[in-house]
Amino acid sequence: MNALIAELYHLAIWLLLLCAIFIPLERLAGVRRQKIFRRDCLIDLGYFVLNSVFVGLLLGVPLILLGAAIHQLIPSTMLAAIAGLPAAARLALALLVGEIGFYWGHRLSHRIPWLWRFHAIHHSAEAIDFLTNTRAHPVDMAFTRMCGFIPVLALGLPGGSTALTALVLVLGTLWGFFVHANLRWRFGVLEHVIATPFFHRWHHTRDTRREGNYAAMFPFIDSLFGTYRRPDQWPDRYGIDTPMPASLALQLLQPFMPSPRRARRRAGVSGPVAQTAKRRSIDTTTGD
Numbered sequence: 564m565n566a567l568i569a570e571l572y573h574l575a576i577w578l579l580l581l582c583a584i585f586i587p588l589e590r591l592a593g594v595r596r597q598k599i600f601r602r603d604c605l606i607d608l609g610y611f612v613l614n615s616v617f618v619g620l621l622l623g624v625p626l627i628l629l630g631a632a633i634h635q636l637i638p639s640t641m642l643a644a645i646a647g648l649p650a651a652a653r654l655a656l657a658l659l660v661g662e663i664g665f666y667w668g669h670r671l672s673h674r675i676p677w678l679w680r681f682h683a684i685h686h687s688a689e690a691i692d693f694l695t696n697t698r699a700h701p702v703d704m705a706f707t708r709m710c711g712f713i714p715v716l717a718l719g720l721p722g723g724s725t726a727l728t729a730l731v732l733v734l735g736t737l738w739g740f741f742v743h744a745n746l747r748w749r750f751g752v753l754e755h756v757i758a759t760p761f762f763h764r765w766h767h768t769r770d771t772r773r774e775g776n777y778a779a780m781f782p783f784i785d786s787l788f789g790t791y792r793r794p795d796q797w798p799d800r801y802g803i804d805t806p807m808p809a810s811l812a813l814q815l816l817q818p819f820m821p822s823p824r825r826a827r828r829r830a831g832v833s834g835p836v837a838q839t840a841k842r843r844s845i846d847t848t849t850g851d
């Protein structure tokens with residue numbers, strides 16, 4: 564109980580720090596004028612607490628076990644070469660390898676319908692600011708974080724250094740809040756190298772162009788795999804076209820409920836009308 568109270572206390576400090584950084588910046592240099600306490604603010608705060616407290620618990624054991632199992636499969640000469648690298652090179656490599664793992668986990672979350680059911684919650688935000696970073700189902704958050712961390716652990720990149728592990732975590736987390744921030748800053752040619760709010764807002768656009776810009780920090784990973792998008796202007800609409808429950812509890816339960824397609828099948832609906840509905844459902848229940 565005391566541990567939970569201490570955790571909540573640390574979370575409150577972290578949240579105050581994030582608010583102190585991003586709220587003034589968003590007021591000064593916002594892409595759009597929008598309220599600080601927007602409609603889904605409380606729900607996003609709920610995700611903030613939930614994901615901060617439980618995703619670590621959910622991830623801890625599978626991460627260590629899977630990371631250690633894959634570590635055994637890596638040639639020892641490669642592991643020795645990595646262990647011999649200076650700390651700065653291991654940090655850069657950890658960020659890069661973690662990013663590639665995250666990219667594929669994220670891309671799969673758009674392509675595989677049952678993963679999209681969890682990930683759609685993140686894309687349901689219609690007004691985006693720094694707090695939207697936390698709007699994710701714990702299963703979605705755990706899956707994409709696992710895809711990022713496992714290759715880093717398997718390659719032994721932290722090398723037992725808690726400072727390096729903490730730095731990767733803090734950089735990745737802060738950058739996640741930054742790319743969601745309501746900030747109109749552009750980085751010129753550097754936008755091909757480092758992710759910005761402009762880059763990530765195109766991943767939240769309310770049309771098929773969201774099927775790109777999957778990277779969290781390094782857009783050149785998207786260029787490498789052919790999913791980089793950089794239109795001339797900012798997107799004008801965010802969100803998804805499928806309905807999302809208004810409460811946090813129902814949003815958490817929704818991915819476990821039968822999909823509309825399965826519900827129709829169970830109800831025995833068939834014929835041309837159902838076929839059309841079925842096609843529409845496929846179009847909107849994945850990130851296509």
Ligand SMILES: [Zn+2]
Nearest residue numbers: 669673682766
């Ligand atoms: Zn996405």
Ligand SMILES: [Zn+2]
Nearest residue numbers: 685743763767
């Ligand atoms: Zn996002």
